[in-house]
Amino acid sequence: MKQKVIVIVGPTAVGKTRLSIEVAKKFNGEIISGDSMQVYKGMDIGTAKIKEEETEGIPHHMIDLKSPNEEFSARDFQYYVQKYIKEISARNHIPIIVGGSGLYIQAVLHDYNFSNEKRDDALTKNLEAEMEQFGIEHLFKRLKAIDPIQAEKIHPNNNRRVIRALEIYQKTGLTMTEYQKQQAGESPYESMLVGLEMDRTLLYNRINKRIEDMVKQGLLEEVKSLIDKGYTNYQSMKAIGYKELIPYFAGEVSLEDSLEILKRNSRRYAKRQYTWFKNKMDVNWYELTPLTINEKFHDILVDLAGFIES
Template sequence: MKQKVIAIVGPTAVGKTRLSIEVAKKFGGEIISGDSMQVYKGMDIGTAKIKEEEMEGIPHHMLDIKSPDEEFSVADFQYYVQKYIKEISARNHIPIIVGGSGLYIQAVLQDYNFSKEKRDDAVTKRLEDEMKQNGIDSLFNRLKIIDPNQAEKIHPNNFRRVLRALEIFEKTGLTMTEYQKQQSNISPYESMLVGLEMERVILYSRINQRVDDMVKEGLLEEVKVLIEKGYQNYQSMKAIGYKELIPYFSGEVSLDESLEILKRNSRRYAKRQYTWFKNKMDVNWYELTPSTMNEKIKDILANLAGFIES
């Protein structure tokens, strides 16, 4: 029989953390962060990393395993999470993946084969040299022509993913979109995906409030320390919650401007998260409101009981 895995997905600030604790307590689960940025040490407030007192004794995995100057790819994420699923299952506990990084969660549950196409050092070096000479924009613009679908999913500054998409195309003649479609859709797991959604006006208000709360909790100090340690040019600092504040610390914009951009980017990211999960994965959606959250959690727990006992 396939190992059962629960995944709790949805946009930022919708309530995934609270639900995950209830699910883990009810069914003897252990939680695996499905957020690609929570792996970094010292990046706690900006990634909305769960606090120890909020864990209620539930084991959490995929937190604080990398330094901000280390690279971390979707293939790395897949390797670690599949290892944790195996270990958690061996303890007769239920693995619960919680997060909003759609491609990363999909790579785990659909078992993408990232090792099929090995890197070609010569191609990689040539593309890196071109980037140094002409800038990342030239490569990103080429990707937009070759594979507009993939370009939509990649931030223009994420040079590793831009390079990888171009490298796949040069080696195979397939765009990354075509390459991913060739992946097997047969999952090694029996999974149930629980998606949380919320009326946009309410969600966006929660996102704005979350940013204000992060500032009160010490987000500015967290970013300042990371900059002082020399991490500002690493990929980890391109994350929402960090990249918006770097111009403030360099004196380019005011704090109010930085925070407004952070709120705007967070709202836009939430919209992209919705689009990804609704188009790419088979998710059981539950619409929440602040007043109905407790009742919805009861419904979700009842539905998960049927999944686990089947």
């Protein structure tokens, strides 16, 4: 029999953390962060890491594994999460993946094979030289024309992923979207995906308030500390919550403008998260409102009990 895995997904600020604790307590579970940025030490407030006092004694994994100057890919995420699933299962506990990084979670559940296509150094160098001459926007426009689906998933300034997608296309003749479909294997797990959603206006208000709360909790001090340690140009600092504040500390924009951009980017990211999970994964959706959240959580626990016992 395949190992059963519970997965809780949805956009930022929708309530995944609260639900995950309830699920873990009910089903003797351990939680695996499905957020690709929570692996970084010192990036706590901006990634909304759970606080120790909020865990209620539930073990949490995939947090604080890397320093901000280290690379961390979907392939790395797959390796670590599958290792944790094995260890948690060996303890007769239920693995519960919680997060919003859709591609990373999909890589775990569908046992995506990352090893088939090796890097082509010559192609990479040519693309990097082209980027130096014409800018990353030039390469991103090409990617958008070739593979609009992949371009939607990649931030226009993410040099590494833009170049990798173009390299795959030039080497194989397949877009990254087509290539990834070929690499997806049969899932080694029996999983139930629980998706949380809510009215967009309500969600966006929650996102705006969360960012205001993050500032009160010390987000500015956290970002400044990371800048002072020399992490500005590393991949980790391109995460939402960090990249928007770097221009403020460089004296290029006002704090008010930086925070408005951060709120806007967070809302747009939530929209992309919805799109990804609704188009790419088989999710059981539950719509939350402030008045029905306890009732919906009860329904989710009942549905998960049926999954666990089946």
